[in-house]
Amino acid sequence: MLGPGLISIAGHATPIKELLCLLSLFAGIIICKIVYQLTGAISPFFFTGYVKLDWQKKLEWNNRGFSTFHALLVAAASLYVLLESDLFCDGAQDELMINRTSAFSDSILGISAGYFLADLAMIFYYFPALGGTQYVLHHGLSMFAIVQSLLSGQAQMYIFMVLFTESTTPCVNLRW
DSSP states (O other): OOSSSOOOSTTOOOHHHHHHHHHHHHHHHHHHHHHHHHHHHHHHHHOGGGGGSOHHHHHHHHHHHHHHHHHHHHHHHHHIIIIISSTTOTTSOSSOGGGOOOHHHHHHHHHHHHHHHHHHHHHHHTTTTTOOHHHHHHHHHHHHHHHHHHHHTOOHHHHHHHHHGGGGHHHHHHHO
């Protein structure tokens, strides 16, 4: 046991990495709050129908604003980590590909876990206005996979492949 509540799996979660994960998780939550507020503040200037929405529709609209922001952020970061950085290149490191991590990859996963936590909290608070059990299941399983990868330092390549599929989220949100 390293700190208050975090368990080291395979010796990956050192105190510095633990702090980085916690800071990035809180950053993800704060980013969600800021983007949620900004979405509500700028939407009336760009979408005339926004002011006519009732509070529940505005809640969902603003929620989809930070959902879209998260999707674009993690899709771009996933693309960078998977294709541009040398983190997962053959021969770039002596370590097995499944065990490779970096401060950047840990930070992006922490921010993503913060997003899923913030969105899950809103889903529970306004249940079922922001989504039913399928959203709870999606967010819960996503958070579990990300946290497991963060704590173990393993399978980040696969998590980033899955996070890249978040690139479809803006299309779903725009359809709404």
